[in-house]
Amino acid sequence: MRVTLADGRFAEIDTEGQSLNVFEPDGSKLFMVAPPEHAGFYQFARHAVHGECPIVSFEPGHAINGWTDWYYRVDVSGQFVERLNPWR
Numbered sequence: 001m002r003v004t005l006a007d008g009r010f011a012e013i014d015t016e017g018q019s020l021n022v023f024e025p026d027g028s029k030l031f032m033v034a035p036p037e038h039a040g041f042y043q044f045a046r047h048a049v050h051g052e053c054p055i056v057s058f059e060p061g062h063a064i065n066g067w068t069d070w071y072y073r074v075d076v077s078g079q080f081v082e083r084l085n086p087w088r
Contacts, residue, residue: 003044003052011074013041013054020054022076031079038062045087047071055087 002012009030010023017040022030035041035056042057053071060068067086074081 001044005074005076006051007076009076011044011052011054013043017041017057020074020081022074022079030076033079033081035081036083042069045071047073047084050084053084054081056081056083 002010008025012021019032020041021032024030039056039058042055044052045055047053050073056070056072058068069087071084071087072081073084
């Protein structure tokens with residue numbers, strides 16, 4: 001699944017959920033980031049403030065504050081993802 005980020009770039013999660021790839025509008029690959037330890041990228045969902053964001057799903061034994069699914073923000077300039085708030 002490929003989504004358009006707020007800055008016009010594109011992001012997609014690989015089929016295994018083990019990488020998030022970010023592309024320039026012309027389709028050239030900008031960077032790839034792996035999910036946090038004990039987690040995988042699940043899907044994209046619309047965040048009220050940050051627009052399309054990847055959802056990171058943690059293994060049940062590694063939930064954070066009781067939550068396994070979290071919104072993450074893609075920081076294109078720093079080439080990383082940052083945890084925001086629980087999903088659902």
